[in-house]
Amino acid sequence: MTQARHRPDTVPCESCSLRNKPAFRPLAEPEVEFLRNFKAGEMRVAAGSDLLVTGSSSAHLFTLWSGWAFRYVLLPDGGRQILNFALPGDLVGLQATVLEQMEHAVQALTDITLCVFERKRLWALYQEHPALGFDVTWLAAHEESLVDQSLASVGRRTARGRLAFLVLHLWRRQEGLGLISGGRCDFPLTQQHIADATGLSLVHTNRTLRRLVGQGLIELGGGRLGLPDIPALERLLGDAPKPTPPRPMI
Amino acid sequence: MTQARHRPDTVPCESCSLRNKPAFRPLAEPEVEFLRNFKAGEMRVAAGSDLLVTGSSSAHLFTLWSGWAFRYVLLPDGGRQILNFALPGDLVGLQATVLEQMEHAVQALTDITLCVFERKRLWALYQEHPALGFDVTWLAAHEESLVDQSLASVGRRTARGRLAFLVLHLWRRQEGLGLISGGRCDFPLTQQHIADATGLSLVHTNRTLRRLVGQGLIELGGGRLGLPDIPALERLLGDAPKPTPPRPMI
DNA sequence: CGCGAAGTTGAAACAGGTCAATGCTTGTGG
């Protein structure tokens, strides 16, 4: 096996600790090898910084490797709508790459690390490894499915329901990644983020959240989240967000 | 050029009157030829019928050829959220095909005609014609972008704004397809559809719509829509939905 | 210790929801 050129200061894909988690579909040998070359480098972004902004057409595509980010749009009146959250393994910036224009921005919620790919080479990916091209489509379709669910939640649920949906959704996604420990998971959102994701005002978010905590449905503190009574949450929602199926990672 | 096998009772892709509209990116010769074979047939669905339902994993993928459809989810409390509308040229059922599970249903809004593709053969499309695979990704990313905009609208706009956004959005899409005639375009939605798409109640949709009509911003009647003062609508929205860029069609 | 960011709480105003009734079309069958 030829040891392909590879920047010495970056993690080679085949030994990526994230990729090798059970949540991700294992890749065939040639695909991993391609990816190792496809990967142009790594990048760190500090919490609170935008890594992609509306209107731009980035020269890069990313896979989030550690930390949290979120996609959002700013409305003319100053309001912000968070479209969804990106967790490790999620592709970031596909719209900018494929549509050559961004209708939204992406901001780091925590300090994050990303794998960087060059837009120009995406075409080679489709040509040389159709299976990877298919995986990119899979990720795009899956992300749309997440936005679909959020739209339904924001459009049709009461404040309680929207909050319940959001926390359970984020819980399930972390569960899929094996990130629940001691009955808790990370939860780096401020109440402002929650409000902007659910389409509620900050004040009402606070009150409703407080009530859910008081009723023993949610535990919050120290940037972590606990869900002591998931069945009750599911009852409240009527139907639960589905667990993420085994998925590809680019 | 070999005249490939082709069901005699269906329109061959190369002479498809929809595909040859300026809104769509022309395909290279080999791709069109592949598509002619990829196309398994045509299908008609009557207004009001579901062509895909939640939970199923359809054996087929469609391109809407004429008429309107919409994607939606039903909530446990009986509410319905319309996720977006499909117009001619839109791919329908990609999530079911790629994710192998549908989180939403699709219903014909008018009588519709669809081109039918077999799910099994999608893989061949990626292998044999990477350019088409890329186009599928493009369509998925674009559709997500539409849902993004709806989510921002439903999450952050007032009732007036949501309605203004919806009608302008549908106007612009039809404009892209050359479907505006005599200052009007088709508008087959009932107020119930509008309510379900905007996350409003039927009654409030009616009142707000009525007010917009009264103010000369919207004209409705006979299943058609007129927008007499688009600049005023754009001012109301603060920013307008972007016109659709030239796009691929499968 | 002090400052800024985030969280909390009360009171008042309002957008939008719910309930309920009434018109208006349109298509169908007698």
Added chain:
DNA sequence: CCACAAGCATTGACCTGTTTCAACTTCGCG
């Protein structure tokens, strides 16, 4: 050709979830 049913649109009255405004508190950190 009329009568009726069914779906859709419209309007009024009332109610409540949510927003807004405006404090005040707590937390994290230099």
